[in-house]
Amino acid sequence: MAKELSKKETKVHELCDAISFIAQKGWAPGTGGNFSVVINDRPLKLLVTMSGVDKHIVTPNELLLINRSGKVIEGKAKPSTETLLHTTIARVTGAECILHTHTVWNTIVSMRESGGTLKLTGFEMLKGLQGVQTHTHEELVPVFENSQDIPALARKVSARLRKQPNMHGFLLRGHGLYTWGKSVAEARRHVEIFEFLFETYAQL
Amino acid sequence: MAKELSKKETKVHELCDAISFIAQKGWAPGTGGNFSVVINDRPLKLLVTMSGVDKHIVTPNELLLINRSGKVIEGKAKPSTETLLHTTIARVTGAECILHTHTVWNTIVSMRESGGTLKLTGFEMLKGLQGVQTHTHEELVPVFENSQDIPALARKVSARLRKQPNMHGFLLRGHGLYTWGKSVAEARRHVEIFEFLFETYAQL
Amino acid sequence: MAKELSKKETKVHELCDAISFIAQKGWAPGTGGNFSVVINDRPLKLLVTMSGVDKHIVTPNELLLINRSGKVIEGKAKPSTETLLHTTIARVTGAECILHTHTVWNTIVSMRESGGTLKLTGFEMLKGLQGVQTHTHEELVPVFENSQDIPALARKVSARLRKQPNMHGFLLRGHGLYTWGKSVAEARRHVEIFEFLFETYAQL
Amino acid sequence: MAKELSKKETKVHELCDAISFIAQKGWAPGTGGNFSVVINDRPLKLLVTMSGVDKHIVTPNELLLINRSGKVIEGKAKPSTETLLHTTIARVTGAECILHTHTVWNTIVSMRESGGTLKLTGFEMLKGLQGVQTHTHEELVPVFENSQDIPALARKVSARLRKQPNMHGFLLRGHGLYTWGKSVAEARRHVEIFEFLFETYAQL
Numbered sequence: 001m002a003k004e005l006s007k008k009e010t011k012v013h014e015l016c017d018a019i020s021f022i023a024q025k026g027w028a029p030g031t032g033g034n035f036s037v038v039i040n041d042r043p044l045k046l047l048v049t050m051s052g053v054d055k056h057i058v059t060p061n062e063l064l065l066i067n068r069s070g071k072v073i074e075g076k077a078k079p080s081t082e083t084l085l086h087t088t089i090a091r092v093t094g095a096e097c098i099l100h101t102h103t104v105w106n107t108i109v110s111m112r113e114s115g116g117t118l119k120l121t122g123f124e125m126l127k128g129l130q131g132v133q134t135h136t137h138e139e140l141v142p143v144f145e146n147s148q149d150i151p152a153l154a155r156k157v158s159a160r161l162r163k164q165p166n167m168h169g170f171l172l173r174g175h176g177l178y179t180w181g182k183s184v185a186e187a188r189r190h191v192e193i194f195e196f197l198f199e200t201y202a203q204l
Numbered sequence: 205m206a207k208e209l210s211k212k213e214t215k216v217h218e219l220c221d222a223i224s225f226i227a228q229k230g231w232a233p234g235t236g237g238n239f240s241v242v243i244n245d246r247p248l249k250l251l252v253t254m255s256g257v258d259k260h261i262v263t264p265n266e267l268l269l270i271n272r273s274g275k276v277i278e279g280k281a282k283p284s285t286e287t288l289l290h291t292t293i294a295r296v297t298g299a300e301c302i303l304h305t306h307t308v309w310n311t312i313v314s315m316r317e318s319g320g321t322l323k324l325t326g327f328e329m330l331k332g333l334q335g336v337q338t339h340t341h342e343e344l345v346p347v348f349e350n351s352q353d354i355p356a357l358a359r360k361v362s363a364r365l366r367k368q369p370n371m372h373g374f375l376l377r378g379h380g381l382y383t384w385g386k387s388v389a390e391a392r393r394h395v396e397i398f399e400f401l402f403e404t405y406a407q408l
Numbered sequence: 409m410a411k412e413l414s415k416k417e418t419k420v421h422e423l424c425d426a427i428s429f430i431a432q433k434g435w436a437p438g439t440g441g442n443f444s445v446v447i448n449d450r451p452l453k454l455l456v457t458m459s460g461v462d463k464h465i466v467t468p469n470e471l472l473l474i475n476r477s478g479k480v481i482e483g484k485a486k487p488s489t490e491t492l493l494h495t496t497i498a499r500v501t502g503a504e505c506i507l508h509t510h511t512v513w514n515t516i517v518s519m520r521e522s523g524g525t526l527k528l529t530g531f532e533m534l535k536g537l538q539g540v541q542t543h544t545h546e547e548l549v550p551v552f553e554n555s556q557d558i559p560a561l562a563r564k565v566s567a568r569l570r571k572q573p574n575m576h577g578f579l580l581r582g583h584g585l586y587t588w589g590k591s592v593a594e595a596r597r598h599v600e601i602f603e604f605l606f607e608t609y610a611q612l
Numbered sequence: 613m614a615k616e617l618s619k620k621e622t623k624v625h626e627l628c629d630a631i632s633f634i635a636q637k638g639w640a641p642g643t644g645g646n647f648s649v650v651i652n653d654r655p656l657k658l659l660v661t662m663s664g665v666d667k668h669i670v671t672p673n674e675l676l677l678i679n680r681s682g683k684v685i686e687g688k689a690k691p692s693t694e695t696l697l698h699t700t701i702a703r704v705t706g707a708e709c710i711l712h713t714h715t716v717w718n719t720i721v722s723m724r725e726s727g728g729t730l731k732l733t734g735f736e737m738l739k740g741l742q743g744v745q746t747h748t749h750e751e752l753v754p755v756f757e758n759s760q761d762i763p764a765l766a767r768k769v770s771a772r773l774r775k776q777p778n779m780h781g782f783l784l785r786g787h788g789l790y791t792w793g794k795s796v797a798e799a800r801r802h803v804e805i806f807e808f809l810f811e812t813y814a815q816l
Contacts, residue, residue, distance in 0.1 A: 025434075029329075029396040029397070029399075029400050030329060030332040030393045030394075030396035030397040030400060031332060031393055032328075032329060032332065054389075054393075102328065102329060102400070104400065104403050104404045104407070107327065107329075107404045108404055108407055108408055111326070111408055112408065122519070122554075122581075122582045123515065123582050123583075124440075124510065124554055124580070124582055124583035124584065125437075125438060125440060125510060125515075128438040128439060128440065133556070134556050135554050135556070135582055135583065146326075146328055146339050148337070148338050148339070172328070173326075174326045174327050174328055174339055175327075175328035175339065176328065185462075189438045189439055189462075190438075192437040192438035193437070193438040195437075196437050196438060196510070196512065199512050200512045200515045200516055202407075203512070203516055203610075204516055204519055204520065230637075233737075233804040233805070233807075233808050234737060234740040234801045234802075234804035234805040234808060235740060235801055236736075236737060236740065258797075258801075306736065306737060306808070308808065308811050308812045308815070311735065311737075311812045312812055312815055312816055315734070315816055316816065350734075350736055350747050352745070352746050352747070376736070377734075378734045378735050378736055378747055379735075379736035379747065380736065406815075433638075530723070530758075530785075530786045531719065531786050531787075532644075532714065532758055532784070532786055532787035532788065533641075533642060533644060533714055533719075536642040536643060536644065541760070542760050543758050543760070543786055543787065593666075597642045597643055597666075598642075600641040600642035601641070601642040603641075604641050604642060604714070604716065607716050608716045608719045608720055611716070611720055611814075612720055612723055612724065
């Protein structure tokens with residue numbers, strides 16, 4: 001029991017560290033971005049950042065405990081409406097950590113791409129995505145139209161995740177990146193990899 | 205009374221923190237930029253940064269107390285001539301904090317825009333501007349011709365603010381951004397949002 | 409003996425410092441990059457970073473001791489398969505330190521260059537490369553096709569190094585930079601020089 | 613006497629601070645850049661940085677005392693051959709501090725400009741240059757061809773400085789910026805202003 005608690009605490013600290021790293025990089029400006037970690041599988045429970053707070057320093061007790069429908073179980077503040085995307089990703093992929101960033105370059109590539117999919121290939125850095133063994137890998141990054149109707153968006157994301165189970169992340173047009181991992185470290189690495197690839201791809 | 209003082213002190217510390225954050229970002233280089241906080245409504249009194257000082261560390265006692273005409277009530281140094289824009293914005297909008305940055309990207313978009321208004325739309329980050337609910341919002345950012353005649357400029361700004369009360373900020377061509385908020389935190393968030401949008405828009 | 413040990417310890421600390429500097433610059437994102445220092449000439453022994461670890465803080469006991477074939481002599485973790493490039497460079501050039509970075513700009517110039525060689529000339533900063541005396545120097549940077557067959561790549565690198573002994577570094581297309589020096593400080597300076605030159609050249 | 617010493621010490625600390633700030637900004641990479649402060653007028657004596665050292669931390673006792681011909685009076689290390697440009701600028705302009713940076717954007721604008729002069733106008737930030745009162749000011753920045761013959765270059769610089777006494781700085785093509793001021797703070801502000809203007813101008 002003490003051990004389980006300690007494992008949870010470790011995850012939470014790793015998440016707070018990852019958020020601080022992301023904020024320092026300028027990837028969550030103006031209170032943007034949402035970040036979560038799964039702390040129970042069945043029933044699904046996540047800790048997620050509050051809506052509208054500065055992400056430079058987020059402490060464990062500023063996180064909200066939510067259930068699989070995105071409702072707050074513990075915590076006084078309002079979660080982001082986008083919390084439903086976090087629970088959707090966790091349910092369909094089994095991810096332990098979900099990170100959502102707003103960056104200059106992910107916004108730019110999402111708006112330049114007129115089709116619904118961005119293809120990234122030929123980069124060694126693709127090997128930083130879980131399971132990818134070669135730079136010849138073709139990473140297909142879905143670009144969804146942005147929407148304020150989050151339940152509708154969550155259904156589209158869910159359908160696409162089931163069709164494309166090897167996906168590592170997706171973009172919302174003019175909005176940002178969602179990526180995840182089976183650990184906080186993996187999700188954080190995926191953020192770094194995708195942001196590197198977007199910045200490079202956009203300026204090739 | 206002690207409570208009022210403490211509220212004022214809090215605001216001042218928040219302003220000094222915001223200035224330091226802005227300077228670290230490189231958004232107030234070469235002693236550029238002016239920053240103020242309203243500490244009394246009627247009669248209007250603001251604390252404002254001195255002219256010509258480095259903005260990396262600004263302490264509370266380096267701020268000047270000024271009245272609604274931009275004259276110094278307390279403090280030995282010269283305020284910026286642009287202080288009149290701060291008092292104008294405070295009077296017309298009721299803002300509590302006014303922040304003026306000089307950045308590479310706000311200068312670039314202000315000089316590229318040949319018309320008098322920059323339109324920003326389609327960005328999720330627009331929702332970081334107070335009261336904006338959707339990325340389909342059209343934010344109209346006035347671009348005024350730069351001038352060394354600050355009283356004349358202040359009259360133009362005042363007239364435009366009255367015509368367009370939902371404005372969140374404006375640009376001076378080749379010069380920089382003015383934005384504000386009903387708290388220091390809101391004004392600081394507006395700076396982050398606008399700088400993100402300018403950097404993204406300019407490189408789309 | 410104590411003196412020899414101390415010299416080795418100094419090198420190792422300099423390497424860890426250099427890695428930290430490189431990571432802070434964003435030049436080894438997402439656990440990317442490999443870094444090594446030679447601690448014995450005959451037989452060749454290098455200390456090299458582990459595969460798949462974050463490079464922001466690397467401590468001396470996280471380095472692996474390897475022999476001239478790239479096999480681990482001391483240490484529990486897996487070295488990068490690219491370790492063979494480190495031993496090849498050390499053997500052919502006599503370098504004491506080899507640094508391999510993954511950056512936005514080295515990736516961009518490596519992918520834009522359709523031929524096999526990038527020519528850099530006319531930059532004062534070329535004089536930061538060991539032995540270069542004038543900005544009119546022509547630095548020829550080989551661009552090898554990227555490959556997951558590291559032994560084959562190492563043979564190509566070895567052959568080219570023997571043909572072009574005054575080389576200071578090379579690029580792998582879509583992958584990154586390898587550079588080196590007769591000391592950790594020299595190799596670190598070469599990274600800074602090359603990254604500056606790539607960033608400048610790409611935006612001329 | 614104690615007072616004079618103290619004034620000198622202050623200048624030296626301000627110079628070391630300015631160098632550290634410049635290095636942190638990435639404006640003196642790979643041991644690049646030279647920085648000096650005048651500590652005696654007649655006969656002219658300057659303290660100048662050593663050649664080939666990393667500029668992230670420069671302490672007062674790493675500076676070399678040189679005379680008006682650029683010869684070392686005190687200090688064991690080799691000064692940069694470019695020291696002669698520092699003494700030339702000090703003699704002709706009466707500047708107290710001379711700063712020479714190598715940056716991506718000053719290199720880019722120096723190489724794009726085919727003529728011998730870059731004209732900067734229309735920027736509010738021009739007012740950060742000593743004596744400039746309006747954004748309509750036209751700052752003419754000479755662009756000299758780079759050369760390894762420093763005495764010849766110094767003669768050209770000297771002649772141009774006498775012809776154009778209101779100059780605030782000049783560029784060496786493919787090499788970098790020289791700027792100065794009647795105090796360390798003024799010279800440092802000039803670096804910030806010029807680097808801002810070059811970065812903005814190059815991306816307009």
